[in-house]
Every structure is written in structure tokens, then in C-alpha cells.
Amino acid sequence: MAGAKFLALLALVAFVFVALVPGTVVAWGADGHHSTCLLAESMLEPATVKAVRSLLPEYANGSLASLCTWPDDIKWMYKWHWTHAIHYIDTPDFLCRYNYDRDCHDADGRQDYCASGAINNYTSQLTKFELPPPNLITTKVRETQYNLTEALLFLAHIVGDIHQPLHVGFTNDAGGNTIILHWYRRKANLHHVWDNEFINRAKDLYYNGSLAIMTTAILNNITDNWVGEAKLWSECSDGAIACPDVYATESIRLACQYAYRNATPGSTLGDDYFLSRLPIVEARLAQGGVRLAAILNRLFGNSSQPILSH
Ligand code: ADE
Ligand code: ZN
Ligand code: ZN
Numbered sequence: 001m002a003g004a005k006f007l008a009l010l011a012l013v014a015f016v017f018v019a020l021v022p023g024t025v026v027a028w029g030a031d032g033h034h035s036t037c038l039l040a041e042s043m044l045e046p047a048t049v050k051a052v053r054s055l056l057p058e059y060a061n062g063s064l065a066s067l068c069t070w071p072d073d074i075k076w077m078y079k080w081h082w083t084h085a086i087h088y089i090d091t092p093d094f095l096c097r098y099n100y101d102r103d104c105h106d107a108d109g110r111q112d113y114c115a116s117g118a119i120n121n122y123t124s125q126l127t128k129f130e131l132p133p134p135n136l137i138t139t140k141v142r143e144t145q146y147n148l149t150e151a152l153l154f155l156a157h158i159v160g161d162i163h164q165p166l167h168v169g170f171t172n173d174a175g176g177n178t179i180i181l182h183w184y185r186r187k188a189n190l191h192h193v194w195d196n197e198f199i200n201r202a203k204d205l206y207y208n209g210s211l212a213i214m215t216t217a218i219l220n221n222i223t224d225n226w227v228g229e230a231k232l233w234s235e236c237s238d239g240a241i242a243c244p245d246v247y248a249t250e251s252i253r254l255a256c257q258y259a260y261r262n263a264t265p266g267s268t269l270g271d272d273y274f275l276s277r278l279p280i281v282e283a284r285l286a287q288g289g290v291r292l293a294a295i296l297n298r299l300f301g302n303s304s305q306p307i308l309s310h
Helices: 002-020 030-041 045-053 070-074 079-086 115-126 139-163 190-206 211-224 229-234 244-259 271-300
Strands: 089-091 168-170 178-182 184-190
Touching: 030 139, 030 190, 030 211, 030 271, 045 139, 045 271, 070 079, 070 139, 070 168, 079 115, 079 139, 089 244, 115 139, 115 244, 115 271, 139 244, 139 271, 168 244, 178 190, 184 190, 190 211, 190 271, 211 229, 211 271, 229 271
Parallel strands: 089 168
Antiparallel strands: 178 184
């Protein structure tokens, strides 16, 4: 499939580029996205698995998680520059509230170009998906499928991003990107701490350096301790397929209550900060995973089946 080869080439070029640029700012790090998508994959109904597999390029081998960081890999390319703004939402400084009409725009003021607008847009695009009859794949079907492949990859990625509290942060510090401080002994910016450092440190300290083990521990927490909560997380009011305004409102509140608190420029974040905030990071990965699965099951599944049945 030409589209699949093109995606693979884009991803490779972007990977090499990003790997060669030191200190590049990336979104909810690769581990955060992998974890969210792995969690979601473990909660998909069989019909959803089939639809997702048919949308993924062959080289993904049915693994959504393997392409979950694709929107970060390509956003540096000229063609995809416009997608920068859909990874986050900037809200008024210190207000600690989010409002779609006021906040969902890009730097040039284009309305709907933000994380919640993108989730609405890609969800709506994916409602048009139909499983193609196996022997009847025309060029037209291929083209529609290819656009929906992009829609699926953006949706899976941005549902992750919007759960990172600082992806719904203050405007003037770009969600903590310009807050320079120390993470233990190393210089860092606050946004990067929340994208990467919490997960890295927790992975090394408690999960033998393995993201798979960390993700399994979060999944066990969902199925053993958070079943009631997880059902509530998965639901949207008014029969909506996705409800990104809810996720964004939670994120800016958590950003104010936990991320920005005691993390002023020049401060040093150590054990007190790490240990008190890690449960928030793990809960946001869990919520992102549960909600991504619920959205995909509503789009592609026979949604009578509960997602947490075991
Ligand atoms: N750039 C500007 N604001 C941002 C945010 N909240 N998250 C990530 N990148 C940003
Ligand atoms: Zn992102
Ligand atoms: Zn980020």
C-alpha cells in the first residue's frame, strides 16, 4: 500500500530528524503514549479490534501502540506544521478553567485548532468508517481508508495528550515549557518533567525499567481497584462518542492543583514532588487508556458489551 510506505518513510525521516536535534521539545513522551494505547488495546471489543486492524498499515501488525507517537514524529515537517496546535490547549494564566469557545484556537486565532477540537473532528470523521468488503477495495475506498488511518492515529495520540495535565496549561509559559527548574540534580523544564521524567523514574524505580510491566500494573489497578471509577471515566453525557471538554477541564484543574504548585522557575523538584504527584500521572494514563478504548468501541464495536468485563 503506497500510503503505508509513505507513512513509514515519514516516520523514519522524522525519527532521524528528532534524534539529531538535541533538547527537542516533544509531547506526552513516547512512553506515555505507548502506555495509553497499550491500555486501550487491552480493552477493545473484537469488532473494534477488527476495524482498527483494517485501518492500520500492514507493517503495524495490528498494533495501534506502535503508531501512537506518529503525530509527534511528523509535526516538524512543513506539510504538517498546522498540526502543532492540536496537541494542546492554552488557557488564560492562573484562571485554572477551560472554555472551548475561548480557548480552542491556534496561535493565529483559528477556531477549533486545539486538542479538544481535534478529538471532536477526528471522532466525527471516523463515524464514516465502514469495513470494506474484502474483494472490493477500489481506489476510492483506499483513499477514504487512508484519511481515516490518519484520523485514527491522531485520535489515539491526542486523547493521550489531553490527559497530560500541562497539555491544558497556561498560555504564557506554554504549558510549563518555559518554566526552567531542576528535576533532582538535572536542569529541566516543567512540561518535560510531566511528559517524560515521572514515567522514566517510576519505570526505573518500581518496574525494572520496563514500560510493559508498568502498564500491566496500571491495568491491574483499573481492573482490581478502579472498576467503578473506570466505568464513569468511560462515559460521556448525551450519548456523545467522545467528550474532550471533560478531559480538558480535569487537566487544567490538575495542572493548577499539582503540576504548577511548588514548581516555580529555579526551584528543585525532588522526592516530595515526585511521590505526591506520581499517583496523578498513573491515574491520567489509566483514564486516557480507558477513554480511548471507550471511544473506539463506541465508534466500531457493538457497544452493548461492557469494556471491563473481566
Ligand atoms: N506549546 C504551547 N502550549 C503548550 C502546551 N500546553 N503543551 C504543549 N506544548 C505547548
Ligand atoms: Zn502530542
Ligand atoms: Zn508535551
